[in-house]
Amino acid sequence: MNIACLQFNPIQENTYVVWDDTAECAVIDAGNASERENAALERFIAEHGLNPVLAVNTHGHFDHALGVEFVRRRYGVPFAMSSKDSFLLENAAVSGSLFGVKIGPMPSAPDIDLERTPEVRFGRTALRVIPTPGHTPGHVSLYEPESKTLFTGDTLFRESIGRTDLPGGDYSWIMRSILEKLLPLGDEVRVCPGHGPETTLGHETLYNPFVVEVLNDEVNYRND
Template sequence: MKWERIPVGPIQANAYILSREDGTCVVFDPGGEGDKIVRRIEEQQLTPLAILLTHAHFDHIGGINELKQKWELPIYIHEKEKEWLTDPALNGSAYFGIGQVAIHHEPTCLRGEQTLQIGAFAFELLETPGHSPGSISYYCKEIEAVFSGDVLFLGSIGRTDLPGGNHEQLLRSIHDKLLTLPEETLVLSGHGSETTIGAEMDTNPFLHGF
């Protein structure tokens, strides 16, 4: 199994394509430039199975419509942010001058921590609110990686000044849900380069003293 990071959209959020040797793949957070993601999937002759959302801010959902026009893919999102897909005020696109983003496709809503099985892919869902109320981190034990969205970054953490953000809740999510993963776990976040759980435990200044 392999992953590919594709920075997309006006603020270069990370979309990810996770693929298996059998040619199937899933797409995390197609936040913009959906045609670019479609082309990359076609170039690799992959068969996409699903769109997985860590949360529903505009820079993580803005490319969904292009993928849905090409393939009839299920969209997975936490139930707390279902309405954000269609509401530019909630997903933030109404305030950033980049055009209003609305996704008018019915998603599959997730609730509670569970194992999500999609084809041969298996993910442990970790509820990690704080950056947004329905933030989810997807832990893939097979590749020792967690797709953390905007919860945890290399040397930083997610912002909490947007609607529904809560700084203390975010820190609690990181400590209780992410820092309990094996230290070698790759953190594939919503912006910037990858890091590891161990590296953030040792060096991330936002996590010390909590």
């Protein structure tokens, strides 16, 4: 699987274009938010001879969805996301104004509901859908087992985790997601997060302060 990371919009969100040797591609968390950024994404896809077949989101926050309508309409592809995050798309204009970001056209709901979809595909590649609630109720991570690559959205960053103080966020759930769903995939797994640089699960086990304090029993994340 080939991976390109394009950083878009004032929140510096990571949009990933992923493709295989069939040249079919998926756009993960399309955050392109201006004519210039739309053109940059379009040019990247054209220059690599790619054929988009899917827009897929880890979650519904506006900074990860600003470019979804552009991708849907420009390439006529379906949009996959958990329907549990549809309320965030509906609130995008309000959330955007709090961050000083103007919100253009947004999808109102996903075409493919990842609550009922165990994997999404492009070309010969399957991305496994792993529910990882906590940052948002419908947050998912996407895992490609062959290359051991994990797209964590805003659940897990290099040496940090996503905010849980926004509507629908929950600290106990994000830690369950990280410790019980993601870390068991293995130390060698490559992590492509929704913001900031890449990492590995092994690095996070050793150096992520939110993970380390739980592994050291300094914090009871389970709330029980």
